[in-house]
Amino acid sequence: MKKSRFKIWLRALLFVQFSALFGFYFSRDITNGHFRWEWVPLTFALFIPIGFLMSRIVPMQADLKIRAVTLSLDKIYLVLIWILVIAKLILGHIPSLVFLADIIMCSILGIMFGRLGGIGIRVRQLKLQHGFIEK
Numbered sequence: 001m002k003k004s005r006f007k008i009w010l011r012a013l014l015f016v017q018f019s020a021l022f023g024f025y026f027s028r029d030i031t032n033g034h035f036r037w038e039w040v041p042l043t044f045a046l047f048i049p050i051g052f053l054m055s056r057i058v059p060m061q062a063d064l065k066i067r068a069v070t071l072s073l074d075k076i077y078l079v080l081i082w083i084l085v086i087a088k089l090i091l092g093h094i095p096s097l098v099f100l101a102d103i104i105m106c107s108i109l110g111i112m113f114g115r116l117g118g119i120g121i122r123v124r125q126l127k128l129q130h131g132f133i134e135k
Contacts, residue, residue, distance in 0.1 A: 004060065004069040004123045011119065015112045022105040025092070034098040043106035044113070051114025054080075058119055062130040069126045077115065084108050 029035045059072040084104050092101035127133045 003066075004071050004119075007071040008116070008120060008123065011112070011116050015109070015116060018112060019109060022109060025105060026102065029098055029102050032098075035102040039102075040106055043103055044110045047107040047110025048114035048117075050107075051111035051116070052118040053114075054111065055115045055118025055122060058115075058122070060119075060122060060126065062126045062132070064130065067130075067132050069123045069132070071119070071123075077111075080111070081108060 026035065026037075026040060030037055054074075054077055057076060058074045060069055062068075063070050084107065088101045088104040088108070091097045091104065124133075
């Protein structure tokens with residue numbers, strides 16, 4: 001298990017990288033008429049609650065010895081993201097299904113964002129509960 005600060009920053013960095021990469025694909029697909037910019041925030045927002053709920057299954061605990069919250073890898077999330085990325089790659093090569101690849105990209109970003117926010121809230125609650133920080 002690693003300290004929460006490291007894991008949270010790592011997740012944030014991955015979110016930024018996925019956003020930049022998918023931003024390129026969104027621009028290309030929107031220019032080609034497969035998707036619309038209006039659909040991006042709507043679809044993204046629909047998947048934030050799923051990510052928030054998934055943050056509840058992230059294994060974490062308060063380590064009293066080092067006075068920090070530690071997290072470990074969530075295998076369900078990892079498998080889900082890989083399946084979605086593979087599906088996006090496959091669907092992105094089928095012209096009539098490119099819009100589904102874009103929906104999958106929005107869902108990945110929404111899940112990542114919601115999960116990151118949920119993890120941050122849970123870490124803060126554990127830190128408050130164990131007196132690692134003050135209100």
